[in-house]
Amino acid sequence: MRFESTKDYVATEDLAIAVNAAVALERPLLVKGEPGTGKTELAKQVAASLGLPMIEWNIKSTTRAQQGLYEYDAVSRLRDSQLGDERVHDVANYIKKGKLWQAFEAEEKVVLLIDEVDKADIEFPNDLLQELDKMEFHVYETGETIRAKNRPVVIITSNNEKELPDAFLRRCFFHYIKFPDMDTMREIVEVHHPGIKEQLLTTALTQFYEIREQAGLKKKPSTSEVLDWLKLLLAEDMSPEDLQRDGATALPKLHGALLKNEQDVHLFERLAFLARREGR
Incomplete structure (x- = not known):
């Protein structure tokens, strides 16, 4: 056994x-x-x-x-x-x-x-x-x-x-x-969402790990949450370009799948505000 x-x-x-x-x-x-x-x-x-x-x-x-x-x-x-x-x-x-x-x-x-x-x-x-x-x-x-x-x-x-x-x-x-590294996460995603386009997956996972590493985050998004997020991205037929963030849009697209409390949403809103102010 x-x-x-x-x-x-x-x-x-x-x-x-x-x-x-x-x-x-x-x-x-x-x-x-x-x-x-x-x-x-x-x-x-x-x-x-x-x-x-x-x-x-x-x-x-x-x-x-x-x-x-x-x-x-x-x-x-x-x-x-x-x-x-x-x-x-x-x-x-x-x-x-x-x-x-x-x-x-x-x-x-x-x-x-x-x-x-x-x-x-x-x-x-x-x-x-x-x-x-x-x-x-x-x-x-x-x-x-x-x-x-x-x-x-x-x-x-x-x-x-x-x-x-x-x-x-x-x-x-x-x-x-341990929380899966990028390569292991790719294997996990392939099990649940086989055939996902490489560029979309790379962009999404890069953004996901950046979010997890954000200082001050109260609850880091988990494996189950990134799988839900990817499911939504596929359902909305989003492209890698749709996921790009700038100072005005620090929140990730469809962020409700990843951020599960108001403190973390406000954190990214503050980051966007600071980025806009520095850009003036």
Whole structure:
């Protein structure tokens, strides 16, 4: 079982090595990187490349680790007992299996994605240490122990919004997805927009990287955003000449695809104003 780039996803050599190392070590792969660099998509492509089903657990700020194991609905059981429902005699009827339970009981090996782990409370990763390490957990209501039939390939993503505990990091194989360089970005664009004209692509990507490197930018545009931008440029049938900027038009064409807050829009407007004033 080896992961490589797929027809829908360009994986750099170091990323492919990290995925395969985590699979070989049977350790969770912790993937960090800027939003929009393909961390979530990586898990989907690993599953596709290895021919495995995928189970996805999307983490929110209110998510608790216990929800990944199971949840016991005591309220429903109490209500059913008051109504004389026969289901009340079997506590298993009131246990909802979480994503880890589903992955553990799967008849075949699966890819388990724990997406954006840094959104949850700081204790969330620590609360999953033993379960991810031993690949088992105890269900107190029924007295049973759930053990993984096949150890899943676990991929955990983080946008680096908060530090993760050292004990959690020790149990993971870590990889940081660097922002693609120009050559890699060309490969990515070719996957999503095959056959795009070379001159248009060169002009657009040059402008895109100039925007990313602009001092004072609050949110740098990501890979997903440049792909959206190029899609719009193609839909509008724009030429390389249409993308040229001067002092009066510092904002890129169709900038709403690239700049996602008013501070960054105002930054480019100020740059245009300063350029016009210096030109007088």
